[in-house]
Amino acid sequence: ETGVTQSPTHLIKTRGQQVTLRCSSQSGHNTVSWYQQALGQGPQFIFQYYREEENGRGNFPPRFSGLQFPNYSSELNVNALELDDSALYLCASSNLQGADGYTFGSGTRLTVV
Amino acid sequence: DQQVKQNSPSLSVQEGRISILNCDYTNSMFDYFLWYKKYPAEGPTFLISISSIKDKNEDGRFTVFLNKSAKHLSLHIVPSQPGDSAVYFCAATRGEGTYKYIFGTGTRLKVLA
Numbered sequence: 001e002t003g004v005t006q007s008p009t010h011l012i013k014t015r016g017q018q019v020t021l022r023c024s025s026q027s028g029h030n031t032v033s034w035y036q037q038a039l040g041q042g043p044q045f046i047f048q049y050y051r052e053e054e055n056g057r058g059n060f061p062p063r064f065s066g067l068q069f070p071n072y073s074s075e076l077n078v079n080a081l082e083l084d085d086s087a088l089y090l091c092a093s094s095n096l097q098g099a100d101g102y103t104f105g106s107g108t109r110l111t112v113v
Numbered sequence: 114d115q116q117v118k119q120n121s122p123s124l125s126v127q128e129g130r131i132s133i134l135n136c137d138y139t140n141s142m143f144d145y146f147l148w149y150k151k152y153p154a155e156g157p158t159f160l161i162s163i164s165s166i167k168d169k170n171e172d173g174r175f176t177v178f179l180n181k182s183a184k185h186l187s188l189h190i191v192p193s194q195p196g197d198s199a200v201y202f203c204a205a206t207r208g209e210g211t212y213k214y215i216f217g218t219g220t221r222l223k224v225l226a
Binding site for chain 2: 004033035040041042043044045048055056058090092101102103104105106107
């Protein structure tokens, strides 16, 4: 079984630009969640997608948006990038009722300059 | 407001000894808790979980203890091995399904050979 893959692995953007991060979920998983991990912090929940619909959102502004596709892959879009958006962005797939937790990808390291 | 706290940013333990990682939470609505391990340049990997109806769960060298009255959980690793050196995150949520996890800030464990 394939794990969760994220692309790109690293990215440098300028303040004010827009970015799209991509995630392929693990085979058999129907739910994708996105987390932001700032330096020295734990991952923070951005939002979750289930059956192509947003299934909950954390405390992030509307310029953070997402999509889930019929094959359960997902995108995270961030508009009007700010310096504080610099972080590791983690995608995690799961089955919604699964008790084994998420399977995380290795993340995309975003640097905003 | 940090609902899940890991007050020890780092811990060093001799190989073969016990490692004890601690986690406190403030929200009494949390009823499911998980530990994740993270190596550099990799995503967090699920380690062990516990439901609030239990006070202990064991899986090989890893045991998680839950003290609901104190809102405290701990992860015991016995015996510790150099390969256990990683950052450990505790996470809390409501319900066993995968939804919004609240992560602590992590504890970096170093097992000395």
